[in-house]
Amino acid sequence: MTSQNLNLAVINGSVREGRFGPVVTSWFTEQARQHGRFTVDVIDLADTELPLALPSVPPALQPDLPRPDGMADLTRRLDEADAFVVVTPDYNRSFPASLKAAIDWHFTQWQKKPVGFVGYSGASGGLLAIEQLRQVFNELDAHTVRDYVSFPRYYELFGPDGTLIAPEGPNGTAKVMLDQLDWWGSLLHDARRDRPFGAAA
8 A cells, every 4th residue: 555645635615605614624624634644635616616507528428528727726636636525514405516516527536536524514514415425426436435524513613713622522533534534545546556447457
């Protein structure tokens, strides 16, 4: 397995006004950097052009399809990632349209790479969004790791300065998920290098 640091893309999936996503993303990014096995790239979808109207030929059939110029940086960073963590709220029992658009505009960028989740919402802690995202990423031939981080009633868990009031539990859960991303990410990194998907045995 690779001894080098893995490129971990942490994706802030909410773009709505007044969003809490940057607070949760900042906390998790610090956990990932402290872990020591990742080079962390924070991707904020609010900074990316994400049209909801997709091309007539889906990315699965035309992986090199033309994308809007404003999406070029996102595509490059997804290509370079060895693993992903998606930070998502729960909107009406699902995940944001911005996140679905970012996923659907890409295909090979997700393949054979592990994905973890950090969810937050008032009641479920983002679990409803996470469970749906598992189905989406599994369809794209990514590997979703078992453990996740969840913040129900997130507004009670973070202080005014954005720090966790009781960090021990979430920090420990993040470590478990990051360990899984490290293991799967290293394994799949080497597999993509040594035996590209679809190559003969």
